[in-house]
Amino acid sequence: MTEAASLLFGNITNAERGLDAARKDAQSPVHLSSAEKRVNTIYEQARSIYEHIKDPSKDTHSLVPMLDSALLTVEQFLASLAMKSKISTLNSCKLDEIGVQLWNLATVFSHEAAEREEGGGAEMQVLCTVRAFACLLIECCERLSKGAGADLRVFKAYLKAMKSCLDNDAIEALMKLLTRVPKIYDAAVASQEQVVDKQAGFLVKVEYCVIRIYAAWKTGNYELMITWYSKLPTTTSHTVPTRKLEYLVKILSTIGTEFARRHDSERAESWLEHALSLFSLANSRDEDEPSEALLELKYNISRNLVRAYCSGSDGARLEKAKRVLQSMDDEYPSTIWSLVLKFEIAVKEGASAETLSDSIMQMIFIGNLDATSFPIIMSKIRSLSELHPLHACKALDYLLTKKLSFEKNVEWTHRVLLSRLAIAARLGASGESIAGLEKLFAELERLLPEALPTNVVNSGQSIIWSIAASCFARSEYQTANSWFALAISSVFANGGEINRTKIIRKMMLCEVHLQNYEHALELYTSRMPASAKEAPLTQYLLFKTALGMFDDSLDRICNSPTTDCKILSACAMEAQERDNKQVTLAAMKLILQKIGQEATAPTSGSQPGRESVSVHIPALLRCVIRLIILDGEKNPGDGGEDGAARSDERLEQLCRYFENSYDMAKQSRGWKFKDPAFSFDQAEYEWFSRTAYNTALKFCKTWPAECTLRLSEISLKFLALYEQVVNGGCDGAVVWQTVAAKFLATSASIYLARSRHVIVEQQELFQATLRHTKEFLSIASKYLTLLADDDAELETKNLEVQAKTAAVLSFQFESAVNLELWSTLPEIVESVIDLVGSYASQLQGGSQSAPRNLQSLKIYESLIDILLSSRGPTDDVLQVLQLIMRSVLADAGKDIAKLSRWIRCILTIALPRRASVAEDIINQVRVKLSEEFKERYPAEEIHWLATTCWNFGIDLYCSSDLSGCKHWLGIAIQLAGHLSPVMASQMLSKYNTIYNPSSTTDHDT
Secondary structure, eight states, X not given: OOHHHHHHHOOHHHHHHHHHHHHHHHHSOOOOOHHHHHHHHHHHHHHHHHHHHHOTTSOGGGHHHHHHHHHHHHHHHHHHHHHOSOOOOOOOHHHHHHHHHHHHHHHHHHHHHHHSTTTTSHHHHHHHHHHHHHHHHHHHHHHHHOOTTHHHHHHHHHHHHHHHHHHTTOHHHHHHHHHHHHHHHHHHHHHHHTSSOHHHHHHHHHHHHHHHHHHHHHTTOHHHHHHHHHXXXXXXXXXXXXXXXXXXXXXXXHHHHHHHHTTOHHHHHHHHHHXXXXXXXXXXXXXXXXXXXXXXXXXXXXXXXXXXXHTSOOHHHHHHHHHHHHHHHHHSOOOHHHHHHHHHHHHHTTOOHHHHHHHHHHHHHHOOOOTTHHHHHHXXXXXXXXXXXXXXXXXXHHIIIIIGGGOSOHHHHHHHHHHHHHHHHHHOSOHHHHHHHHHHHHHHXXXXXXOOOHHHHHHHHHHHHHHHHHHHHTTOHHHHHHHHHHHTSGGGGGGOHHHHHHHHHHHHHHHHHTTOHHHHHHIIIIISOGGGTTSHHHHHHHHHHHHHTTOOOOHHHHHOTTOOHHHHHHHHHHHHHTTOHHHHHHHHHHHHHHHHHXXXXXXXXXXXXXXXXXXXXXXXXXXXXXXXXXXXXXXXXXXXXXXXXXXXXXXXXXXHHHHHHHHHHHHHTTOSSOOGGGOOOHHXXXXXXXXXXHHHHHTTTTSOHHHHHHHHHHHHHHHHHHHHHTTTOOOHHHHXXXXXXXXXXXXXXXXXXXXXXXXXXXXXXXXXHHHHHHHHHHHHHHHHHHGGGOTTTHHHHHHHHHHHHHHHHHHHHHHHHHTTOGGGHHHHHHHHHHHHHHHHHHHHTTOSOOOGGGGTTHHHHHHHHHHHHSOOOHHHHHHHHHHHHHHHHTOTTSOHHHHHHHHHXXXXXXHHHOHHHHHHHHHHHHHHHTTTTTTTSOHHHHHHHHHHHHHHHHHHHHTTOHHHHHHHHHHHHHHHHHXXXXXXXXXXXXXXXXXXXXXXXXXXX
């Protein structure tokens, strides 16, 4: 049993004797009253709980159901006792004894649980509930026994139990106690006022009010906290012992500190002030001076109160903070904490940078650096860095050179140095930062007993590198060079050759950009590590330096055994940027040679040389193609034979690069092990196809047609690879590009076919044209299908595709004629007729964007010219001409003059050979002359038609074909009627003479 428990509840031996007597009374065969039975029940429940706790094999948490049941029984019994006006005295000492035993046992187990790691958790809350149950048992005993001083004894038990519940967050048990304690408190105070010892009553009131404040805070009832604080005794005639006062002050301090942590500054200030006010109740006797712990607690409360005042920005609160801080200075010696608080007040008041910096300097000067003061000083320096970074840097410099240099804590030195560099990084690339760091590094090199470790050097160099790299990205090369020089100062001697090499390379780049080529060469010669001088990147920088010094030699970098294609590509691009064409071409030649050597190197895989190639081949090819195109744009046509030869060589090289790119892209799809260096993805296919087409289209008028054809065919091949990648899921833009490229290829092919004089070459080109036209018609149909749902582009794109289709059909017709594919001509003409009909319907529908060339006879004119200039079979030619003329004559809005000349040519061919074809055409003309062609058809052409038909009839008469003669003479008379009645009358007179046997008139006109 603990000393406190013994003082409160008496000797445990007497309690055991009382329990023995209670057991004997329970065994006697006497009739028990209802109250006695309930007391026995409560006792048995308490005894079971006691035995359960003592049994080490049983878990404490399994007590919860038993406690709940026992608490309910006791609460009901106490409620029944409160309702009775008179209570008979019962022998209830056994409840008192078991209550004391439970109290003591719970106290012992609580101490053991608190010593274990899991102490203060659920186990402690169960034990707190046991103590609450013990309090209820003791209260039952006192109510039944009606002993003197019972109320005060019970109340003290409740206070201790409530403290335990509050300290261990046993809120449920606390609430059970709070329902009982008010009446007990009133009774205890009343009984205490009747005795002489007023001090004990005063202590009870103070302790009870503070605990009720604590309980209200735990349950979140802030209004109740204020109410109970108002009930706290304020008289100074009594004092509180130091130990008890420390506990009470700590409660109010905890409340105020927690409010401050929640940023509730108003409540934090109020309760911290209340905590300070309790110190007025301290015992002032010399033999009971406040303890060191109490003084430290008061200091901490004052410090937290100052911080709470400083959380606001109004002047009144800052004045309060100053007053509290002044009292702290008067009562306690100057400490680092007081300086910290002064610093925070100065920040709130917006003090100058010098004032803030002086405060930190005082902290560093008077403070002994330890695990507490060092983080505090660093935190204040960080706060200063947010306001005045330069002064924070000065404070860190002072800390490094005046304090830490004499300390043995190397870790703190490293932390401060890195913090100094971090603030410098925030300051940016100012010259003041660079000068300050140069001075600091010189001091550290002199003061530090040993070199900085590798991890600190790497971190410091990384910070400086970030600053320098930022300057380099902004083209501030001089500043960047100064920062890079800091990164390789003597204080960073343990940085390693790799980091040193990277930094010196960057410095060389800065010097090259500043055109200080001699300085860059000096860095390479004197400061570059020997192991890195022959590295490819270093040689590349040396090459850049050499270009600036007008040394175009690539021998050194090419002869290096570690040189790869990446470095050569970089050299080529560097030379290109400097517009040094000679070096660019030389570098490109070396790249191709290098790739060729690596690609032919034997390997065990299925892809030759794939592991040794270090350049992304598609990117390299794209660069080369761009360079050639740019060269062609800058020098479109060099004069003289040499210039023409160079131009032809350039075009041949461009086409060859495109064709080689396609071959490589096609081969890369078949490699079993794909190398990223050779990978042609979807974007690559799109770029090569688009660039080839755009180049061919842009220069189709100035470059030879052979080049246009090759580039457009390459574009189509890359588009085919693209379609294979997306599995035919191409969008409208890709299909349109295919349509455009195919049209360009068809145009170039027909142009070449027309220009060739060798029959074999011409036939091959016409065959290629025919193939292109068929493919174009197929892809154009596919594009129109994709475009069907796109209302925004339907009309424009549809008309554009049809315009190209008209030209392609003309090319197809010409190719078929030259290849003597006469049987295919009617089908082609039908396609042209359908196309023209489609345009006619669009014009009738009000389309404003229809091409004007299809509103005339241009397409038919080209077909007829091709036919008339050919040497094809007459029957086949006339069949196609008849088909064309039917379509032409069906539209009255044509160019009648041109149409009449076509009719004359066709009739000239058809009349001697195929009179039925001529008659069909003449009949259509006769119909039109009575309708649309009236007054539009040229008179001389009508006269020619009439006389030609008349003479053809006379020829038939001479050949004894009287019926044919009669028929054609009738046609001639009808045609003459459209021209002149006089002419028609003359022809009719001659007609009657011919068929009158007595007539001897000359039959010829």
